[in-house]
Amino acid sequence: MSTKLNQIIAVEKGVKAKAHQDLATAHHGLQKAPLLAGIARTYQPKDEEGEQLPPESTRVQVRAEDVLKQTATSLTRLFDVTATKDWANCEARADVTVDGQVLIGRAPVSYLLFLEKQLTDLAALVRKLPVLDAAESWTQDPSTDDWRTEPVRTVRTKKVPRNHVKAEATEKHPAQVEVYYEDVPVGYWTTVKFSGALPARRVSQLLDRVEKVQQAVKFAREEANASEVTDQRAGDPIFGYLFG
Template identity: 70%
Template sequence: MKLNQVIAIEKGTKSRSLQDLTEAHHTLQKPALLAGIARTYRPKDEEGEQFPPESTRVQVKAEDVIRKTSEVLTKLFDVVATKDWANCSAKADVTVDGTVLLSQVPATYLLFLEKQLVDLHTFIKKLPVLDASETWTFDPSADYWATEPMQTIKTKKIPRNHVKAEATEKHPAQVEVYYEDVVVGTWRTTKFSGALPANRVNELLNRIEKLQEAVKFAREEANNMEVTEQKVGAKVFQYLFG
């Protein structure tokens, strides 16, 4: 038998064992099932009324329940022991691009690594990326990314008078006020960012996906080892109920 086969049957064995143990517990909490009775009637004199004998059989014997429960749990104890004993020696290398990154890693740690890398993949995928509409250059002195300076003009609205009708002896001049945009200066703007270039994020994603694949392969290799079946359950229950 291989370790991956033991792992495959472990969950089902645990589930059945828990179900059987719960059922046994509930059965033993019903006194009526463990009780029996037998009684006969004898009238005081021969002319007295006769009654047939009455009896109730014992339906459940505690020793039988113990024996059955022990058998069920012995299978569970043996399956888990076989898996845990095998896990002590189930190891494999994590190899990325032909290079051994981690040597002889235990199967249990490979499983831990696999779960952690899923979370790390999510973390990397959500890293902030530089705005692709801008041209960015890394500024070593400031230790972040910067755009080329962009110049924009600063304007101010200046009121102007437009004479619609000149003044006469009878009427004042008709003047309309309007506003004219006049350049008063220039802005020189440089944008900064602590985000990452898209190619850097893609590089990190590529690395973690390679590592995820390598860890998965190593776990499968470790779990493919032959196991020695352990028989420890019988000793435990022989001591407990023997």
């Protein structure tokens, strides 16, 4: 039965964790000197009437050579799995296709992973693009590439004091006059607003394109990872030389 790259990737993490745990266990075991030591002793009394004592012995519980063999067995699996994945990654390739158009042909897995990360960052940027105020009507100014509104004319007024005679003057009393202010037009403002933001439809279009490419890259990665692999045997020659 053939093995696929995605199956190797699925087991790699577990194999790596077990190998690191076995290596740590071996390292700690070799630091415990009493486990590597053994002894056997017998007692003989000075004469026949002397006290008889039973023999004493302690077995060696950890043998360095055995630890090396166990370590080699554990790490050989890790070396083989990693080699199989890395060799396969050199061969596993797939096209990035959007709407029937091949954007990138035969992209390797490592590059597809790079693209996924970059497109995630790019999508975050697009989502934060400023959008033109929907309350205004905007057109693009060909001379500046800015967006602009139609000119809006508004009146500039100035408060001018006026007198309101509440009571006319008499021989005994002066006139009663109240001062009030009247807004009198004195000029006109013509206002045009400019903006470097984007229309909402443009932002939506950009985001849609980024998401399409993201999906295409994910599909390509899955396709590449479904490639059949050739099992590599890197561990045996390495440990055959190291511990042989």
